[in-house]
Amino acid sequence: MLTERAAALDAADPLAHVRARFLLPEGVVYLDGNSLGALPSAVPAAVEDAVHRQWGTDLIRSWNGNGWWEAPARTGDAVGRLIGAAPGQVVAGDSTSVQLFNTLLAAARMRPGRRLLLTDPDHFPTDQYIADSVGRLLGLEVRRVPAREAASVLAAEAGQVAVAAYAPVDYRTGELHDMAALTAAAHTAGALTHWDLCHAAGAMPVELDSMEADFAVGCGYKYLSGGPGAPAFAYVARRHQADFDHPLTGWHGHAEPFAMSGTYTPAADIARARVSTPPLLSLLALEAALTAFDGVEMTAVREKSLSLTGFFQECAGTLLDGLGFTLATPRDPARRGSQVALRHPEAYPLVAALTARGVIGDMRAPDLLRFGFNALYVTHGDVLRAVRELRAVVTGGEHLAPAFRTRPTVT
Amino acid sequence: MLTERAAALDAADPLAHVRARFLLPEGVVYLDGNSLGALPSAVPAAVEDAVHRQWGTDLIRSWNGNGWWEAPARTGDAVGRLIGAAPGQVVAGDSTSVQLFNTLLAAARMRPGRRLLLTDPDHFPTDQYIADSVGRLLGLEVRRVPAREAASVLAAEAGQVAVAAYAPVDYRTGELHDMAALTAAAHTAGALTHWDLCHAAGAMPVELDSMEADFAVGCGYKYLSGGPGAPAFAYVARRHQADFDHPLTGWHGHAEPFAMSGTYTPAADIARARVSTPPLLSLLALEAALTAFDGVEMTAVREKSLSLTGFFQECAGTLLDGLGFTLATPRDPARRGSQVALRHPEAYPLVAALTARGVIGDMRAPDLLRFGFNALYVTHGDVLRAVRELRAVVTGGEHLAPAFRTRPTVT
Numbered sequence: 168m169l170t171e172r173a174a175a176l177d178a179a180d181p182l183a184h185v186r187a188r189f190l191l192p193e194g195v196v197y198l199d200g201n202s203l204g205a206l207p208s209a210v211p212a213a214v215e216d217a218v219h220r221q222w223g224t225d226l227i228r229s230w231n232g233n234g235w236w237e238a239p240a241r242t243g244d245a246v247g248r249l250i251g252a253a254p255g256q257v258v259a260g261d262s263t264s265v266q267l268f269n270t271l272l273a274a275a276r277m278r279p280g281r282r283l284l285l286t287d288p289d290h291f292p293t294d295q296y297i298a299d300s301v302g303r304l305l306g307l308e309v310r311r312v313p314a315r316e317a318a319s320v321l322a323a324e325a326g327q328v329a330v331a332a333y334a335p336v337d338y339r340t341g342e343l344h345d346m347a348a349l350t351a352a353a354h355t356a357g358a359l360t361h362w363d364l365c366h367a368a369g370a371m372p373v374e375l376d377s378m379e380a381d382f383a384v385g386c387g388y389k390y391l392s393g394g395p396g397a398p399a400f401a402y403v404a405r406r407h408q409a410d411f412d413h414p415l416t417g418w419h420g421h422a423e424p425f426a427m428s429g430t431y432t433p434a435a436d437i438a439r440a441r442v443s444t445p446p447l448l449s450l451l452a453l454e455a456a457l458t459a460f461d462g463v464e465m466t467a468v469r470e471k472s473l474s475l476t477g478f479f480q481e482c483a484g485t486l487l488d489g490l491g492f493t494l495a496t497p498r499d500p501a502r503r504g505s506q507v508a509l510r511h512p513e514a515y516p517l518v519a520a521l522t523a524r525g526v527i528g529d530m531r532a533p534d535l536l537r538f539g540f541n542a543l544y545v546t547h548g549d550v551l552r553a554v555r556e557l558r559a560v561v562t563g564g565e566h567l568a569p570a571f572r573t574r575p576t577v578t
Numbered sequence: 579m580l581t582e583r584a585a586a587l588d589a590a591d592p593l594a595h596v597r598a599r600f601l602l603p604e605g606v607v608y609l610d611g612n613s614l615g616a617l618p619s620a621v622p623a624a625v626e627d628a629v630h631r632q633w634g635t636d637l638i639r640s641w642n643g644n645g646w647w648e649a650p651a652r653t654g655d656a657v658g659r660l661i662g663a664a665p666g667q668v669v670a671g672d673s674t675s676v677q678l679f680n681t682l683l684a685a686a687r688m689r690p691g692r693r694l695l696l697t698d699p700d701h702f703p704t705d706q707y708i709a710d711s712v713g714r715l716l717g718l719e720v721r722r723v724p725a726r727e728a729a730s731v732l733a734a735e736a737g738q739v740a741v742a743a744y745a746p747v748d749y750r751t752g753e754l755h756d757m758a759a760l761t762a763a764a765h766t767a768g769a770l771t772h773w774d775l776c777h778a779a780g781a782m783p784v785e786l787d788s789m790e791a792d793f794a795v796g797c798g799y800k801y802l803s804g805g806p807g808a809p810a811f812a813y814v815a816r817r818h819q820a821d822f823d824h825p826l827t828g829w830h831g832h833a834e835p836f837a838m839s840g841t842y843t844p845a846a847d848i849a850r851a852r853v854s855t856p857p858l859l860s861l862l863a864l865e866a867a868l869t870a871f872d873g874v875e876m877t878a879v880r881e882k883s884l885s886l887t888g889f890f891q892e893c894a895g896t897l898l899d900g901l902g903f904t905l906a907t908p909r910d911p912a913r914r915g916s917q918v919a920l921r922h923p924e925a926y927p928l929v930a931a932l933t934a935r936g937v938i939g940d941m942r943a944p945d946l947l948r949f950g951f952n953a954l955y956v957t958h959g960d961v962l963r964a965v966r967e968l969r970a971v972v973t974g975g976e977h978l979a980p981a982f983r984t985r986p987t988v989t
Contacts, residue, residue: 192635199638206634211626214859218625222806223617224603227610227938235806264828264854265676288840293854296827296842304715304825311840388855395633395646395858414715416707417675427943429699429722431707443675443704444799447806448625449857527638532838 169482169551176478176547182471188459189392189544196526196549196556201366201506201539204392204456213455217448239419239441242454246391246400249457249465250364250383251374255437256405259387259453260445263365263399264293265415266384269442270401271332272301273413274359274382278329281358284309285317285331291338294363298332314344318352328358335373336366336504339531341476341496343504347378354379365389368400370472370505370541372465375402382407390505390541393453401440408436417443459543471542472505478547479507479538482554490561495535506539515574516566517557523571524556580893584958587889593882593953599870600803600955607937607960607967612777612917612950615803615867624866628859649861650830650852656868657802657811660876661775661794662785666848667816670798670864671856674776674810675704676826677795680853681812682743683712684824685770685793689740692769695720696728697743700750705774709743725755729763736767746784747777747915750942752887752907754782754915758789765790770818776800779811781883781916781952783876786813793818801916801952804864812851819847828854870954882953883916889958890918890949893965901972906946917950926985927977928968934982935967 177183190206191197197205221229229235243257250257261269275284286298288311295311302309307329312320314333321328331353335346346362353360362383367373369390375383381404387397403411411433418424419441422432433439480498487509495508511517511534518530528538538553560566588594601617602608608616632640640646654668661668672680686695697709699722706722713720718740723731725744732739742764746757757773764771773794778784780801786794792815798808814822822844829835830852833843844850891909898920906919922928922945929941939949949964971977 190630190634192637195637197637203633203638205637206629211629211634214625214629215622218617218622218805218863222614223601223622226603226606226608226616227614227940228933229806261673261676262671262828262854262856264826265672268826290840291829292832292835292838292840292842293827293829295840296829296832299842300825300827386855394629395640396855396861398857414711415675415679416704416711417673418702418704418707421703421707424703425943427703429701429703429706431703431710443673444797444807445673446809446857446860448863449860450807452629452859522639529638532836 169485173478173547173551176474180471182463182467182542185459185463186544186546191544194525196553198526198528198538198540198545198549198553200392200541200545201389201537202529203388203395204390204541205544207392207456207459209455209458210394210452214448214452217451235447238447238450238454239445240437242450242457243400243437245454245457246368249460250368250402251372251376252402253376257400257402258437258440259400259450260398261442262396263384263386264297266399266401267294267297267363268301269413269415270382270384270403271297271330271361272304273411274330274361275301275305275307276412277359277407277410281327281329282308283324283328285312285320285328287311287314287333289313289337289339290334291363291365294332294334314349317349321352321356321358325356328353328356330359330361332361334363334366338366339495339535339537340508341504341506343502346373346380350378350380366504366506369460371469380404387453391453391456392459392541393456394449396449397453398445398450403437403440408439411439413440415442417441419443463543468542472540473500475540475542475545475547475550476503476505476507479540479550479554482551483509486554486558490558505542506537509536510534511536513566516571517560519571520560520566520568521557524560526553526556580896580962584889584962587885587958591882593874593878596870596874597955597957602955605936607964609937609939609949609951609956609960609964611803611952611956612800612948613940614799614806615801615952616955618803618867618870620866620869621805621863625859625863628862646858649858649865650856651848653861653865653868654811654848656865657779658813660871661779661813662783662787663813664787668811668813669848669851670811670861671809672853673807674795674797675708677810677812678705678774679708679712680824680826681793681795681814682708682741682772683715684822685741685772686712686716686718687823688770688818688821692738692740693719694735694739695741695743696723696731696739698722698725698745700724700748701745702749702774702776705743705745725760728760732763732767732769739764739767739769741770741772743772745774745777749777750906750946750948751919752915752917754913757784757791761789761791777915777917780871782880791815798864802864802867803870803952804867805860807860808864809856809861814848814851819850822850824851826853828852830854874954879953883951884911886951886953886956886958886961887914887916887918890951890961890965893962894920897965897969901969916953917948920947921945922947924977927982928971930982931971931977931979932968935971937964937967
């Protein structure tokens with residue numbers, strides 16, 4: 168019956184045709200697009216062109232002739248369309264950590280005299296480390312307050328909080344927080360918001376402009392499928408650009424970069440958020456990857472994503488019942504992102520054994536199995552196969568084999 | 579006679595065979611490798627493998643299976659060999675500006691209580707901007723002191739200078755400064771050195787370890803030919819690694835990155851200089867590009883580089899005499915890097931007209947024509963042709979054509 172349900176859901180899927188925009192390996196069910204997105208079909212030719220024609224033949228002339236100079240803003244605008252940002256507010260380049268540091272420090276500088284920086288104790292580690300680094304440099308206290316308590320702390324500490332730095336989606340459990348509500352609470356308290364969209368951009372609608380978000384960053388290699396270590400993006404709301412006082416003052420952000428002045432005069436617009444020469448092969452790969460979203464509405468992505476995660480929960484409820492798993496992700500669709508996490512004490516060997524069966528998810532210590540669903544290429548049939556293979560692994564005790572119990576360097 | 583000289587020099591060139599390790603466009607003389615290095619032959623296959631097999635097929639498993647996790651240190655060590663750094667002191671990743679900020683701020687933190695940061699008023703703009711940014715964050719006065727006066731200021735201000743941040747090669751004139759002498763002067767004054775090796779790495783021997791340099795950064799896309807926006811590198815001398823207290827505390831630099839702790843505990847070794855996921859397509863391109871240096875000694879590179887720049891000066895002295903050019907680069911081989919700069923009031927249209935003739939250099943406002951000589955692929959024949967074409971442009975008045983007088987966005 169689950170087989171028929173999966174087939175019917177896939178037959179009715181308005182995004183079914185988008186899967187052909189990705190080059191997926193034969194026989195693999197890929198549920199780790201929340202860590203590294205699959206390869207979009209448009210990328211190989213774009214990269215080959217970047218290497219052979221643009222770099223190899225046109226050489227330095229590509230800065231003008233092939234639009235390299237404009238690539239960060241052009242790619243930024245393409246990301247902007249997916250996160251509710253009108254053109255001229257997003258740049259792509261550098262890593263998420265770097266963008267995070269640059270924008271968070273700039274945000275905190277916009278609220279001089281306030282002593283608190285709020286962040287989530289469940290935030291991705293780098294976000295916490297960078298918040299601590301920014302706090303140390305500017306003399307701010309970094310207070311870790313869970314997302315669900317942030318609004319009340321903002322109200323209680325009105326006038327003291329400079330920035331609230333949060334993510335809409337918990338990277339481990341996939342729990343979804345209410346961005347608009349937290350943004351409103353921050354503004355009521357006179358604070359600014361800083362959003363990490365790594366697990367949201369490309370996975371669901373994010374309405375930065377309409378919720379009046381202040382700053383945001385996100386990575387290019389998860390749901391945007393821009394390739395390993397694809398450049399990140401930074402959003403600086405237009406109303407803040409003239410006051411954006413950031414520490415990474417590279418020459419590409421200068422008002423007149425080619426004047427080669429010894430004094431930094433920032434560009435008037437989003438260009439000031441540029442740092443310096445971006446890694447162009449990676450950036451052009453990301454730009455090509457984003458064409459997989461052509462004609463795709465984020466509301467349709469969200470609808471399918473919820474259908475996939477809901478179906479996964481349904482299959483798990485039926486097929487994994489009594490096998491030692493508990494669900495870490497909220498059942499309420501309004502409270503979950505685009506992933507489902509299961510807890511199991513044997514998470515690592517289970518994921519390893521499942522990978523051997525061609526179903527790729529990942530794990531996070533100590534006990535989480537994470538499955539990410541990119542609505543652009545995952546099918547309900549994939550979901551059902553994944554749960555069935557996981558059941559087979561557990562019931563067959565395959566994860567008890569020694570080969571699956573030794574952890575490599577990186578997991 | 580110059581023709582015969584060029585032929586004889588090329589015939590005797592011990593690095594002549596290395597040119598075949600680059601894919602140079604037919605008919606082009608490329609003298610802008612100090613801005614963007616030419617495409618090494620090893621790169622296209624490496625990038626194709628990275629895209630198709632590593633990303634497309636192996637997907638997330640590449641972190642272990644294809645050594646992605648180790649790529650920053652592995653590539654760092656490969657750069658280290660070219661700059662006199664023993665293994666375990668260099669990482670690759672992020673942009674030069676970012677590496678500069680991270681290491682310069684960490685260096686300044688190692689000299690608490692000192693109030694001065696010295697840098698060069700002729701330093702590349704970003705280096706000056708970032709020094710100002712670091713100075714502002716840490717409450718240091720940034721004093722601009724030309725390289726030739728730095729030693730005396732260090733002596734006069736002994737006890738007050740935290741860091742001296744310089745480049746061995748002036749990016750405009752190609753003038754070479756004495757790194758070892760400045761390093762020694764800094765140490766005598768109790769200061770640390772920070773070197774920007776953008777125009778030195780891959781162009782000449784740089785003996786970081788033996789001169790007891792402290793910190794250095796450099797870019798991957800000039801003489802290392804790593805591709806447009808190739809990741810930069812950072813050198814942290816082993817003796818400073820345990821005290822390296824940097825602001826860009828990303829999770830890849832954590833002692834136990836996969837423990838996903840909310841508190842940053844830096845790795846004990848050079849790994850702490852890692853920030854986060856590097857742009858892997860660009861990084862793997864850089865790694866492949868570095869194989870062009872296999873079996874090549876930097877002393878041989880320097881010898882040929884001096885031969886090329888010397889021959890350029892010789893040809894210019896003969897062929898451009900009386901045509902309005904002056905030489906901006908020292909004639910003394912001990913005082914020049916791997917480029918020659920000429921001054922001419924019509925620098926921009928001259929470079930544009932020269933490019934139309936297939937000879938690619940670049941210009942820096944207001945009046946510098948820059949020609950960079952990568953000893954791995956430039957020949958003395960190229961040098962002679964470049965000067966002859968430049969003579970033809972000037973004597974024919976080709977640069978007076980309207981097409982060469984309108985400057986595009988990026989020059």
